[in-house]
Amino acid sequence: MVTKQEVLEEFDVSELETANNVELSDEKLENGSKGQLIKLAGQLRDRRNELNQMASERASKRDDLNAKTREKVDEAQKHREKRDELNEQVQEHKQQRNELNAKANELFDQVEQMKSDLELDDGTDIEELEEEIEQLEFRQQTEVLSTEDERELIEKIENKRKELKQRKEKVEDSGELEELIDEAESVRSDASQHHQKVTELADEAQEHHNQMIEAYRAADEIRDKADEMHELFVEAQEAADRHHEDFVRVQKRLRELDKEEEEERKDERAEQREKAKEEAEEIYQQFKEGETLDTEDLMKLQKAGLL
Incomplete structure (x- = not known):
C-alpha cells in the first residue's frame, strides 16, 4: 500500500505546512480594527492563493497518474484480448489434432487388421529374415563344419529363403496395405503439426496472460498513488476554501465598518x-x-438660504 510520505517524496510534492495557515477567530473578526482587518484580509488572500496553487499542482499530478492508470489498463486489456484470441486458436488446433489422431488410430487399426488378414503378423518380418539368412550364409562360408552340420545349415538357409519369398509375395500382393500405412502415417504427421501449433500458441497465450497480470498490477499501484495524490489535493483545496471563506468574512466585515x-x-x-x-x-x-453684519455673517446667511 502506497503511503502519503512515499508519494510526497516520489513526486517532489511539498508538505502542507499548517503553521503557515492564517487563523481567524470570531473575536478578532468582530473587535479587530479596520487596519488590522485589512492586513488580515491580505494575509488570508495570499495564503488562499498559495494553497490554490498547491491544490492545482497536486490535481495536475493526480490527473497525470490517472491517465497513466488508464494507459496500463488499456495495455492489460489488449494483452487480455490477444490471450483470448490465441486461446481460441489453441482450441481450434486441439480439436483438429484430436480429430486427426482419432482418424489415424482408425487407419492404423485397419492396417493391423489387414496385416492379420494377410498373415503378416505371424513369424519374423522381412528385414529380420534377410538378416538371418545373411548371418547363416556367412557362417557357411567362414566356418569349418562337418558334413552333417553343413547339410543342416544349408537346409535351414533354404527354409529361410522360402519363408522370405512367401512373405515378399504377400507384401507384393498387398499394395493397398502400403497405401493405407502411408495414409495413416500422413494423418498422424498432420496431427503432430497441430499439436506443435497447440504448444506454440499456448506458450504465446501464457506470455500475454503474464503481461496482462503485470499491467493490471502496475495499474493498481499507480491508481493507489493517484488516490493518495487526490487526498493531498483535497487537503490543500479544503484549506484554500477555508481561507477564501474567511477572506470573504473579513471583506464583509470591512464593508460593514x-x-x-x-x-x-x-x-x-x-x-x-x-x-x-x-x-x-x-x-x-x-x-x-x-x-x-460682517462679511462672514453674510456668507453664513447666504449659505443657509436666508438671503
Whole structure:
C-alpha cells in the first residue's frame, strides 16, 4: 500500500505546512480594527492563493497518474484480448489434432487388421529374415563344419529363403496395405503439426496472460498513488476554501465598518447642517433688529438660504 510520505517524496510534492495557515477567530473578526482587518484580509488572500496553487499542482499530478492508470489498463486489456484470441486458436488446433489422431488410430487399426488378414503378423518380418539368412550364409562360408552340420545349415538357409519369398509375395500382393500405412502415417504427421501449433500458441497465450497480470498490477499501484495524490489535493483545496471563506468574512466585515463610518459621517454632516442653520437664524434675527453684519455673517446667511 502506497503511503502519503512515499508519494510526497516520489513526486517532489511539498508538505502542507499548517503553521503557515492564517487563523481567524470570531473575536478578532468582530473587535479587530479596520487596519488590522485589512492586513488580515491580505494575509488570508495570499495564503488562499498559495494553497490554490498547491491544490492545482497536486490535481495536475493526480490527473497525470490517472491517465497513466488508464494507459496500463488499456495495455492489460489488449494483452487480455490477444490471450483470448490465441486461446481460441489453441482450441481450434486441439480439436483438429484430436480429430486427426482419432482418424489415424482408425487407419492404423485397419492396417493391423489387414496385416492379420494377410498373415503378416505371424513369424519374423522381412528385414529380420534377410538378416538371418545373411548371418547363416556367412557362417557357411567362414566356418569349418562337418558334413552333417553343413547339410543342416544349408537346409535351414533354404527354409529361410522360402519363408522370405512367401512373405515378399504377400507384401507384393498387398499394395493397398502400403497405401493405407502411408495414409495413416500422413494423418498422424498432420496431427503432430497441430499439436506443435497447440504448444506454440499456448506458450504465446501464457506470455500475454503474464503481461496482462503485470499491467493490471502496475495499474493498481499507480491508481493507489493517484488516490493518495487526490487526498493531498483535497487537503490543500479544503484549506484554500477555508481561507477564501474567511477572506470573504473579513471583506464583509470591512464593508460593514465602511457602512458604519458612512452612517456616522452622515449623522455628523446632518448635525453640522442643523447647527449652521440655527446659527444663521440667530444672525438673521440680529440683522432684522438692525445690527450690522460682517462679511462672514453674510456668507453664513447666504449659505443657509436666508438671503
